[in-house]
Amino acid sequence: xxxxxxxxxxxxxxxxxxxxxxxxxxxxxxxxxxxxxxxxxxxxxxxxxxxxxxxxxxxxxxxxxxxxxxxxxxxxxxxxxxxxxxxxxxxxxxxxxxxxxxxxxxxxxxxxxxxxxxxxxxxxxxxxxxxxxxxxxxxxxxxxxxxxxxxxxxxxxxxxxxxxxxxxxxxxxxxxxxxxxxxxxxxxxxxxxxxxxxxxxxxxxxxxxxxxxxxxxxxxxxxxxxxxxxxxxxxxxxxxxxxxxxxxxxxxxxxxxxxxxxxxxxxxxxxxxxxxxxxxxxxxxxxxxxxxxxxxxxxxxxxxxxxxxxxxxxxxxxxx
Amino acid sequence: xxxxxxxxxxxxxxxxxxxxxxxxxxxxxxxxxxxxxxxxxxxxxxxxxxxxxxxxxxxxxxxxxxxxxxxxxxxxxxxxxxxxxxxxxxxxxxxxxxxxxxxxxxxxxxxxxxxxxxxxxxxxxxxxxxxxxxxxxxxxxxxxxxxxxxxxxxxxxxxxxxxxxxxxxxxxxxxxxxxxxxxxxxxxxxxxxxxxxxxxxxxxxxxxxxxxxxxxxxxxxxxxxxxxxxxxxxxxxxxxxxxxxxxxxxxxxxxxxxxxxxxxxxxxxxxxxxxxxxxxxxxxx
Numbered sequence: 001x002x003x004x005x006x007x008x009x010x011x012x013x014x015x016x017x018x019x020x021x022x023x024x025x026x027x028x029x030x031x032x033x034x035x036x037x038x039x040x041x042x043x044x045x046x047x048x049x050x051x052x053x054x055x056x057x058x059x060x061x062x063x064x065x066x067x068x069x070x071x072x073x074x075x076x077x078x079x080x081x082x083x084x085x086x087x088x089x090x091x092x093x094x095x096x097x098x099x100x101x102x103x104x105x106x107x108x109x110x111x112x113x114x115x116x117x118x119x120x121x122x123x124x125x126x127x128x129x130x131x132x133x134x135x136x137x138x139x140x141x142x143x144x145x146x147x148x149x150x151x152x153x154x155x156x157x158x159x160x161x162x163x164x165x166x167x168x169x170x171x172x173x174x175x176x177x178x179x180x181x182x183x184x185x186x187x188x189x190x191x192x193x194x195x196x197x198x199x200x201x202x203x204x205x206x207x208x209x210x211x212x213x214x215x216x217x218x219x220x221x222x223x224x225x226x227x228x229x230x231x232x233x234x235x236x237x238x239x240x241x242x243x244x245x246x247x248x249x250x251x252x253x254x255x256x257x258x259x260x261x262x263x264x265x266x267x268x269x270x271x272x273x274x275x276x277x278x279x280x281x282x283x284x285x286x287x288x289x290x291x292x293x294x295x296x297x298x299x300x301x302x303x304x305x306x307x308x309x310x311x312x313x314x315x316x317x318x319x320x
Numbered sequence: 321x322x323x324x325x326x327x328x329x330x331x332x333x334x335x336x337x338x339x340x341x342x343x344x345x346x347x348x349x350x351x352x353x354x355x356x357x358x359x360x361x362x363x364x365x366x367x368x369x370x371x372x373x374x375x376x377x378x379x380x381x382x383x384x385x386x387x388x389x390x391x392x393x394x395x396x397x398x399x400x401x402x403x404x405x406x407x408x409x410x411x412x413x414x415x416x417x418x419x420x421x422x423x424x425x426x427x428x429x430x431x432x433x434x435x436x437x438x439x440x441x442x443x444x445x446x447x448x449x450x451x452x453x454x455x456x457x458x459x460x461x462x463x464x465x466x467x468x469x470x471x472x473x474x475x476x477x478x479x480x481x482x483x484x485x486x487x488x489x490x491x492x493x494x495x496x497x498x499x500x501x502x503x504x505x506x507x508x509x510x511x512x513x514x515x516x517x518x519x520x521x522x523x524x525x526x527x528x529x530x531x532x533x534x535x536x537x538x539x540x541x542x543x544x545x546x547x548x549x550x551x552x553x554x555x556x557x558x559x560x561x562x563x564x565x566x567x568x569x570x571x572x573x574x575x576x577x578x579x580x581x582x583x584x585x586x587x588x589x590x591x592x593x594x595x596x597x598x599x600x601x602x603x604x605x
Contacts, residue, residue, distance in 0.1 A: 006422045014410050110408035113459075115373065117423055118395040315391075318374045 003119060007127030008135060011101075018093040019131070023086045023140045027147035030085055034151055038158055071164075072172025073276040075152045079178045080279075082151060083144030087256035090140040094132045095254055096212075098200035101128040102314055103211045121314040125201065129307055133190040133197055137256075141182050149175060184284055189256060192296060194303025196253035202306040205313035216251070223247040249299050259290035322349050324470050324502045325370060329378035331526075332365050339365040340376065341526030347519070349469070350499040351533075354513055355506045356596055357523035358603045363506045366523065367474050370504070371400055383469055396425060399463050400472035405479075407447045407455055414443035420462050432465035435495070453484035460488060464496045471496075473505040477512070485509070489516055510592045520592065522599055529599060543590040544571045544581050554584050561598035572598050 012019060102125065105111040114124065152173060156166040203215040223246070225231070227239045252258060260282070290296050325347040332340040339362045347353050357363045368374040372387030372394060380387060385394045407416065413436070421429045439457045447455060456476070463471065477485040493516055497503060507513055520537060522530035532540065546554045546569045555562070557580070559571040572590055573581060581587045 003423045006419055010415075010419060013412070013415055014408070105408065108408065109402075109406045112400075112402040112406045113408065115371075116395065116400045116402070116463075117420065118392060118425070119423060120392045316375065318368065 004123055004127055004130075007119065007123060008131055011128060011131035012135065015093075015097055015131070018097060019090075019136050019139055022089055022093050023143040026086055026089045027082070027143050030082060031147055031151055035154060038154070042158070042161075068168065068172045069276050071169055072174065073279050075155065075169070075173035076175075076178050076279055078152050078155065079145065079148035079173075079175060080182075082148035083141055083182055084256055086140045086144040086147070087137065090136050091254040091256060094136050095196075095200065097136070098128075098132050098197060099204050099211050099215060101132070101201055102205035102310060103207060106317070106319065122311050125205070125307065125311045125314055129197055129201065133193045134186070137186055137189055141186065145175075145179050145182065148178075181284055185257075185287055188259070188287055188290060191300050192259050192290065193253050195249045195299040195306070196251060196303075198303035198306030198310070199250045201310040202313070205310040205317060208319060219247045219250045245295055249295065253299065257287075259287070259293065259296065323347065323381075324349050324383060325504070326381045327366075327369075327378070328380070330366065330369060330380055331377040332362075332369065332374065338526050340369070340378075342378070343523065343526060343528050345521060345528050345531055347502060347504060349502050351518045352497065352503045352505070352516055353519040353521060354510075354517040354592075355504060355521050355523060356510055356592070357506075358600050361523045361603075362526040363523055364474055365526075367400070367402075367472055367504070367506065371395075371398065371472060397469045398472065399466050399468040399470070400474065401456075401459055401463055401476045402474045403476065403478050405452060405455060407459055409446070409448035411447050412443070413441050413445050413447075413458060416447075416458065416462060417443075420466070424466055426467040427462075428465045428467065432461050435461035435464060435491075453480050456480060456484060456488060460491060464491065469501060471501065471503045473503065473507075475507055476505065477507065477509065485512055489513060492516075510596060514592045517592075522596065524600060524603060530595075537595075538589045540575055541590050541595055542573050542576065542578065542581055542587050543594065544573065544585050544587050545569075546571055546585040550584050557581075561594075561601070 105114060152170070152175070156170050159169055160166045199219075200211075200215055203211045203218075207214045223243050226242045230239065231242075323346045325345070327346070328344050330340045330343040332338075337360075341362075343362065343366060355363055355366065365374065365376075369376045369380055370382055370387060372391035375388065382394060383397050387394055411419075417429065417432055417436070421427050421432075436458070439454065439461070441450070441454060441458055441461075447458070450458065477488050480488070489512065492503065505513060505517075517534055519533045520530065521528055541560075544554065548567060548569070551569045554569065554571045557571075557573060557576050560574050561572040563570050568585075571584075572594060578587065
């Protein structure tokens with residue numbers, strides 16, 4: 001267990017730029033852009049419409065109709081939005097991290113140093129998997145929540161200039177519920193991401209060179225062959241099914257919230273003018289209904305099998 | 321004698337070459353063994369087999385364990401430096417020590433700090449900022465602080481200047497080696513390790529062609545400086561090798577009695593380098 005902690009720490013040392021600084025920089029850039037947008041809007045608004053401007057249609061409507069719940073959900077959405085932006089950046093970082101995770105040290109031969117220590121290959125591979133789908137998302141969520149809260153605070157302050165009381169507005173937001181939901185979604189994310197994680201790590205452990213090309217070319221090539229010859233007809237499935245459920249799951253499962261929309265077709269998404277009901281529809285029980293989706297479990301099993309394959313290649317690949 | 325490594329009929333084939341061709345040897349505890357061979361003779365493959373880094377045919381026991389099956393357990397007792405520059409470039413000196421200290425049960429941190437204090441290495445430096453010689457100092461400090469039974473060195477001083485090379489072997493002898501430990505080293509710079517070896521193995525085309533300790537080496541092989549008029553007589557004794565220096569011939573003999581040789585000229589102990597060249601004649605032809 002102690003070794004595992006240090007193995008994960010090693011991954012953090014090596015990839016501090018991607019795991020730690022990338023979300024922070026993205027968060028700061030996002031924050032600055034938002035602040036600039038709001039300031040520009042305020043300035044333009046004042047110049048062309050005098051002082052009687054609208055700040056945010058949802059806020060205005062909420063206060064006009066005394067429906068503060070809607071205003072609070074806008075703040076909740078802001079918090080979710082910022083975090084998902086950072087999780088998106090993290091997904092890109094993790095995609096390339098996985099591709100290099102079992103390949104880079106073979107290329108620069110530093111694997112010979114790591115292999116001179118009494119560390120099991122299983123522990124090594126699992127520590128890299130954990131860094132990808134546990135450590136990186138946790139950091140992204142923490143940074144996302146902090147940046148989101150700063151942005152929410154800023155919006156509330158600006159709102160006071162439009163006659164909306166900041167505290168009454170903030171009291172309508174549910175930061176704890178949002179953070180709780182985000183944390184509760186992390187395990188689901190890790191399970192959902194397994195097929196892509198396993199596939200990329202398998203390619204990384206197996207490829208003698210250019211793991212990126214192999215990882216992309218094999219599934220996409222398979223998809224093209226399946227489309228070309230209409231092979232899915234044998235199973236009474238459309239070609240699109242293969243692209244979504246095989247190619248898509250192998251390459252795209254790191255996208256945060258990839259399960260949304262694939263779960264329960266009975267849930268009808270409300271229009272975006274009603275943020276409160278959108279958030280209510282997307283509650284934890286909706287997300288976790290993904291557990292009833294066979295794609296999640298078949299993908300998870302395939303992912304675990306591919307990670308086992310990566311461990312095997314890590315042990316026996318002999319080319320450094 | 322307790323054998324640290326016992327190999328029997330070690331074989332390994334690659335697609336179109338034979339790396340190891342039934343090599344058999346034993347390495348006893350408390351020895352410093354040089355495994356010397358031309359490029360492509362199978363040295364590195366033999367070391368990789370011992371370290372459990374590759375598959376092979378035949379029997380191999382390292383500290384009583386099969387390196388294929390019990391690699392994780394074996395690596396607590398076995399250490400290796402596989403040429404310089406295998407430390408990851410992003411690693412900081414401080415983090416390297418922390419990492420090994422927390423993952424290796426036989427690592428002695430105080431020892432390592434003492435070794436590092438003798439160098440110019442700074443804790444916050446990254447490996448990519450270090451010169452090749454300094455990387456080796458770091459790697460050596462880490463490895464020497466591990467109380468391992470077997471240390472395997474594969475070309476550990478390749479590309480280093482002579483100061484670092486001398487210092488490397490001197491540290492190993494003075495601060496690390498004792499009768500509990502065994503060192504197995506391959507290198508092309510034979511002259512530099514000649515005086516520290518206790519045993520010598522020559523490997524050629526995947527086979528061990530010479531396996532001797534340094535004491536019997538002196539008894540078995542002799543080099544004789546022969547004047548031109550005695551050269552014909554010397555050739556009759558079937559020398560391994562003959563070369564000309566300043567009008568005299570130098571003959572290398574295997575197992576010819578010393579009094580017989582002394583009649584021909586001045587007898588001396590051959591250097592490993594000369595013995596190597598004579599043994600490997602025609603390797604690349």
